[in-house]
Amino acid sequence: MTEADDVIIDGDLPDAPPAAAERSVSPHLAALGQKAKDYARNARAENTRRAYESDWRQFSSWLRRQGLPAEPPDPQIVGLYLAACADGKKGGASAVSVATLERRLSGICWRYRQLGEPLDTSDRHISTVLAGIRRAHGRPPVQKEAIFADDLRAMLAVLDNDLRGLRDKAMLAIGFAGGLRRSEIVGLDCGPDQTEDGSGWIEIFDRTTATTGDERAPSAATSDGGLLLTIDGKTGWREVEIGRGSSPATCPVAMLETWMRLGRITHGPLFRAITRKNGGVGAERLTDKHVARLVQRTALAAGVRGNLPEGERKLAFSGHSLRAGLASSAQIEEAHVQRHLGHASAEMTRRYQRKRDRFRVNLTKAAGL
Structure with a gap:
């Protein structure tokens, strides 16, 4: 994006001669400026954008307390900030994890790019400090329990x-069978192009039979039908197939159909809030936080992982527990699981697999020992 583009997105025009400056901005250019801002806003997922904005606010607050300027970007100052976060604050706040620190750095870089002043993270004041923090404080990521x-x-x-x-039953079942992120669950619509804030839609298919073309020949294949999700996720658009279950009591598709029929959901957001006034279905889309709270609440009520201490159990579950559960349970080729979850690499898929056949491939014996 050029410097002129940045200025237009901010709602102004580049400096011009006095005669040109006196002319007002045309409605067409103003509309294009607003459209450009909308597109720029959609360059990142809503959750990512909120996290980056929070990262920048924390960095700005630290700068003000230290009496340091925010601009232009100074790698040495950013390195000092990373060290301060890793060591904790004098007020008693705990040090942040390496993963959180890396995310904060991404948020700072994102903000500086929006300002047209990129931050050089390869500068030794940042790269060396961050490498030292990883070496001193790095540890394996804490994983949520799989459902x-x-x-x-x-x-x-x-x-x-x-x-x-x-x-809630439909949300849990669809989230598990689809291996969905919590934002992907609540972002579903009943169909394509129905809302501006939707991030995917559903299609329900009935039982079908594919024939050979010869009416006298037996059918070539029979399908029970199911649910097709088209989702705009972190790695781009993907399709997720959810087949029908063996029992209506545990079938994700049947649960969804029941919710849609009784809730009279035919258009717009798929999962909506229940109104407190009359207990009916509202028009408002649920937030992804509802999924996290739902998983935690029902897991605790059902006694899942009851062997854990009570304090640990409350922190053991999240929306990702459903996604990790499918990745760990599905006894099929890893490539199918990777595609289903929308992972860019097989290594990422393996991080979600809480239990799998370890040592099935024995390189020690294969090498001759």
Whole structure:
């Protein structure tokens, strides 16, 4: 993006001669400026953008306390900030993890790029400090507990069969069977191009039979149908197929159909809030935080991982528990799981697999020992 583009996005025009400056901005250019800002805003997922904005606010607050300027970007100052975060603050706040620190640096870089003043993270004041922090404080990431099929059945059983319960059952089942992120669950619409804030839509297919073309010949294949999700996720657009289950009580598609029928959901957001006034279905889309709270609440109520201390159990589950549960439970080729989850690499998929057949490939014996 050029310097002129940056200025237009900010809503102004580049410096011009006095005669030109006196002319007002045309409605067409003003509309293009607003459209450009909208496109720039959509360059990042909403959750990522909120996180980056929070990172910048924390960095700006630290700069003000130290009496340091925010501009122009100074790698040495950023290196000092990283060291301060890694060591904690005098006020008693705990030090942040390496993963959080790397995310904060990404947020700072993102903000400086928006200002047209890129930050050079390869500068030794940043790269060397960050490498030292990783070496001193780095540790394996803390993973949330996975929700397996038996766990999910127990969680579904603790929910009521009112509208709220039927909605939550459908969310849990679809989230698990689709291996979806929590934002992908609540971002679903009933169809394409129905809302501006939607990030995907659904299509429900009935049982179908594919024939050979000869009416006398037996059918070539029979499908029970299912649910097709078209999702705009972190790695771009992907399609997710969710087949019908063996029992209506545990079938994600049947649960979704029940919720849509009784909730009269035919257009717009798929999962919506229940109104407090009359207990009916509202028009407002649920937030991704609802998914996290739902997983935590039902997992605790169902006694999932009851062997853990109570304090640990409260922190053991999140929206990603559903995604990790599918990745760990599906007994199929890893490539299928990777494609289903929308991962860019097989290594990322393996991070989600809490249990798998370790040592199935024995390189020691294969090498002759």
